[in-house]
Amino acid sequence: MLDKITKVIRDYKEDPDIVITKDTTFAELELDSLATVELVMNLEDELGITIELDQNIKTVGDLIKILEK
Amino acid sequence: MGLRILSTGISLPKTAVSNDRLATMMNTSDQWISSRTGIKYRHIASGDENLTSLSIAAAGTAIERAAIRVSDIDMIICSTMCGDYVFPSLACCVAEALGVTCPAFDLNAACSGFIYALDIADKFISTGRSKHILIVCAEMMSRLCDWTDRSTCVLFGDGAAACVVGEGNAIKYINLTSDGHTHLLYQQVGSGNSPFRPQKEPGFLVMAGQDVFKFAVSKVGQQTELALQALNLTPDDIDLYILHQANKRIIDSARARLEQPEEKFPTNIDRYGNTSSVTIPLLLDELLEAGSIKKGTKLLLSAFGAGMTTGTCVMIWE
Numbered sequence: 572m573l574d575k576i577t578k579v580i581r582d583y584k585e586d587p588d589i590v591i592t593k594d595t596t597f598a599e600l601e602l603d604s605l606a607t608v609e610l611v612m613n614l615e616d617e618l619g620i621t622i623e624l625d626q627n628i629k630t631v632g633d634l635i636k637i638l639e640k
Numbered sequence: 641m642g643l644r645i646l647s648t649g650i651s652l653p654k655t656a657v658s659n660d661r662l663a664t665m666m667n668t669s670d671q672w673i674s675s676r677t678g679i680k681y682r683h684i685a686s687g688d689e690n691l692t693s694l695s696i697a698a699a700g701t702a703i704e705r706a707a708i709r710v711s712d713i714d715m716i717i718c719s720t721m722c723g724d725y726v727f728p729s730l731a732c733c734v735a736e737a738l739g740v741t742c743p744a745f746d747l748n749a750a751c752s753g754f755i756y757a758l759d760i761a762d763k764f765i766s767t768g769r770s771k772h773i774l775i776v777c778a779e780m781m782s783r784l785c786d787w788t789d790r791s792t793c794v795l796f797g798d799g800a801a802a803c804v805v806g807e808g809n810a811i812k813y814i815n816l817t818s819d820g821h822t823h824l825l826y827q828q829v830g831s832g833n834s835p836f837r838p839q840k841e842p843g844f845l846v847m848a849g850q851d852v853f854k855f856a857v858s859k860v861g862q863q864t865e866l867a868l869q870a871l872n873l874t875p876d877d878i879d880l881y882i883l884h885q886a887n888k889r890i891i892d893s894a895r896a897r898l899e900q901p902e903e904k905f906p907t908n909i910d911r912y913g914n915t916s917s918v919t920i921p922l923l924l925d926e927l928l929e930a931g932s933i934k935k936g937t938k939l940l941l942s943a944f945g946a947g948m949t950t951g952t953c954v955m956i957w958e
Contacts, residue, residue: 608850
């Protein structure tokens with residue numbers, strides 16, 4: 572899952588070298604609240620699922636937990 | 641026979657408030673507002689400005705440009721979330737000022753209201769019941785917002801935009817939806833002073849920003865796809881996409897998903913903010929005045945708003 576999220580983030584940021592770990596925060600990636608929604612929508616397209624928005628998603632690990640539920 | 645838009649007219653409160661001015665009143669900044677919304681100014685009603693006077697001014701311009709007599713108008717539809725009175729309707733206030741006695745009523749489909757009004761007008765004209773319908777979109781968002789909530793009050797502006805529609809064949813497709821997510825964007829009324837119910841103060845506008853953003857971007861895409869499929873068109877076939885001006889980031893995101901160039905998605909949100917159902921006719925008026933819309937121009941109008949509602953219309957300008 573981390574690989575898929577990493578790909579979506581790299582595509583979104585147009586930066587193929589960004590290193591993403593579970594502890595990476597969206598704030599570190601300079602993604603504000605609306606950019607995070609765009610990223611979630613891109614991830615939905617990539618995975619073919621619907622993701623419920625959650626105000627508590629702060630890190631990539633938080634997002635993975637939601638996706639694994 | 642359906643309709644075509646004969647003319648448009650707009651009216652805005654005289655005071656344009658900049659982000660910098662808002663930053664002197666609350667904890668915000670031009671950078672914060674601009675980067676998240678694309679908004680730099682919004683017009684805010686002050687003094688004795690009200691929705692009726694803005695509506696009459698916009699309607700007057702539209703009637704004059706349509707080169708019809710006021711008495712030719714045989715229906716008035718106002719799109720507003722909240723007129724100057726709970727009743728009578730804003731449309732009746734406009735009818736009174738114009739001195740006409742035709743049917744006049746308000747509709748509330750929030751920010752999608754203009755497309756809803758167009759569809760209703762189209763049906764009345766199609767059946768021969770009406771010949772010239774005045775549509776006025778008018779919103780005073782500044783009295784709905786909580787001015788202590790910096791995350792919402794900076795987003796909205798006040799204004800009115802009108803159009804006169806008459807017989808024609810401009811509309812090729814129109815689709816309206818509502819999807820039941822009423823809790824994402826709402827404003828509660830008060831309880832009055834009834835002794836039979838608990839007292840409840842009227843509320844302010846409440847918005848779940850991230851959810852509304854997601855709804856808007858996904859619905860603009862889905863509804864556009866449906867419209868294009870129905871007409872056997874591709875995104876490239878549309879000359880101009882006139883989207884509800886709620887947030888520049890929504891427009892950019894929807895545009896990227898349709899893989900279309902920026903010039904096909906005109907905006908004016910930088911100068912007016914989100915004026916709800918006014919945004920689309922306000923932008924149409926500016927584009928017509930600038931000569932950017934001509935006979936034959938293919939337009940896709942797309943609105944979304946509280947409800948959550950959507951309205952989508954493909955029009956070939958006549």
